[in-house]
Amino acid sequence: MQNEPLAFRMRPRNLNEVVGQQHIIGKDTALYKMIENGHVPSMLLYGEPGIGKTSIANAIAGSSKLPFFSLNATHAGKKDVEQIVSEARLVGKVILFLDEIHRFNKLQQDTLLPHVENGSIILIGATTENPFHDVNPAIRSRCGEILQLKRLSQDDIAKLISNALEDEERGLGKIDIVISEEQIQKIALASNGDARKALTLLESIYYASDEVDNKTIVQDHIVEHLSERIGVYGDKGGSHFYNLLSALQKSVRGSDTNAAIYYLAHLLENGDLIAVCRRLLVMAYEDIGLANSAVGAHVYAATEAAKTLGLPEARIPLANAVIEMCLSPKSNSAYSALDAAISAIHEGKTGEIPLHLRDGHYAGAKTLGHVGYKYPHDYPLGTFGGWVDQQYLPDNVANEEFYKPVIAGEEKRMAAIYDKLKSFKKGT
Template sequence: MNNEPLAYRMRPRTIDEVVGQQDIIGPQTAIYKMIKNGHVPSMLLYGEPGIGKTSIAHAIAGTSGLPFIALNATTSGKKDVEQVVAESRITGKVLLFLDEIHRFNKLQQDALLPHVESGAIVLIGATTENPFHDVNPAIRSRCGEIKQLKRLRHKDIVQLLNAALTDPQRGLGHLDIDISPAQVERIAEGTNGDARKALTMLESIVVASDEKDGKFLVDDSMIEQMMKRIGVFGDKKGSHFYNLLSALQKSVRGSDVNASLYYLAHLLENGDLTAVTRRLLVMAYEDIGLANPAVGGHVLAACQSADRLGLPEARIPLAQAVVEMCLSEKSNSAYKALDAAIDAIHKGKTGDIPPHLRDTHYAGSAELGHGGYRYPHDTPIGSFGGWVDQEYLPKEVKSAEFYKPIVAGEEKKFAGIYEKLKSFRKKP
């Protein structure tokens, strides 16, 4: 077999060979038409690993005929950039593919940016991180196109695998391989839209299969065994990881149990238990809140249990916590009220603390006019406990009302008490 990996050999040679990403570089897109007409714009390609960023860059180079230079920003220095600039002076315009562009340092930028701006260098940057968060604005401003690539569809992966199985020059078509369409479908299912992993898995499965009379016999058990060895869930602490956290919280907030468990499963497969438990705990107070105050304690107990158990057992209490939060009544009134109070302070809506609320635990407090506080516990009111009608806010903001109760779950009771106490204010 060829020493180069199958995923490398099967990269598209032109933009017409690109599989998937048709909304980015398909025949009806502006980028496709520009490249076909001889104009290649500088661009940023953003997306998860294995979904075609490098392949698209190679395909653009193959279609345009521009000299192609590839660098990785994690290992390249200013000297590498200067060599690219020198190459452009000799050969004319070059296409520079810069992987991990979010790690581009200032020295590299200073050496390269004027040449990108002049058009001597066409820059195609690839990143797994959100370019609006992690790519320097100077780079973004010189890239006319910023495109987010999507995970490849199942049928795209199947198409790639079949192409690799039948291509005798670049793929595995020169080998006699006994593999069924159902087995190809299963490999595609197990790679989660990652073309590189799909092709790598196919090659590994074929190499590991038994050979009889020159034919490789692919077995279902070998496919399942190899699939367990290849991770398909994305990079921990990358943009995709934070997107998963966001999707989990929004699914719980939307009371969708199945979606919530799906995203929890992805997160736990990444193995970062601490980040997951922190997010679950804040969700209990941010999204469930006063509608079901007991959930905060339940989720804390589940998170502490998960930390003590570790994975994989940690999934058991966390699954229970997520399902309970999904199906619980929900309220965000408490923290929204606090945010409203913080906003009022930032806007200068402040005043002096009323004298009767100030500290009186020292000699001379009365001379300063402090005192007159009435102790609510001395005045029982029904079954509530104790309450007296006195001002607590500074007089400058005494009419402020930050809390807006939501009539849901347990907060329905709190809302009733809140409105009742408001009705007692300033009444005989």
């Protein structure tokens, strides 16, 4: 057993050994009470790597005393599923833990799902991807619980580390390890809520430390060196990566420079520069918009510079762009106006294009009545340039107003012009 990784050996054997995730498996939760009373429902466990999905499945199996089988949907075949179905027929009821359940194919489903439905197989699926996006509806419908796990707190991780240091049977308790509380907290902080990373890091630190007088002495520089990048999380293209993109945009929209820079740092550490640049460019027009129309050009220049430079230098222009957007006036009026127009079209608010707006650059246009257009440049209007009162929208939507100005930044000036032109149109 000691040849197995520490993180594997320290998995909880029952519900009472689970550290963290008390919001779904704590003693006061419905799930805990159901399992303690002998009922285990099929469920989906959703969350980032290393935060306890497999551990909770093992703990449920240990507390329920039911036969436990584990498969990974990435490489499990139909025969693997059939073997578990056969076992369920023999013993009456089993728990199947299916990791990466979002990769479950139709053939596997057809073999397994009837037995999940009749209760002979209790399915505990685990996924790092959003189950409402990536897990087949047939599986979701048979899982009574869809549980979202949280990253473990620093205190939770510190407790796991302490448990591993004290456990003589499965952990490092038989070894005299000299490690300070400060070093334990540093490991807990570096693991960024990932229990597997924390225990893997602890094990690496143990093997990298010197033994003096039959004691293993943990030194600060070993902890610092091995902890350098362990806090980075969020696989490219996965659900958490898109959560980071969402958090970045919402932080910029909320003008929180510190949060925006924090999420930008995480995204760049994951290395998908193109996705970050695309999102920043969208944000410039979606969230800043007409309130500061120069931002679009600035962000475009910053993202092009970033792509030319590559990482790590790309972080410099992108940091400038993010802070400028955070502290800029903001408006979503332009794209909101477009969305309102699209909605109107889908609601059937369409009509004939006024004759004077139709193409008149061909022989016969006058015959069709495509006449009467007034060229605005022929009607000077102060310093505005040219404007003339004529109808542009179809008759049945002529009075619709899709654009609603936001009185912020540069758009305040545009809003004043918009209102003035409206007053001319009304003849006031």
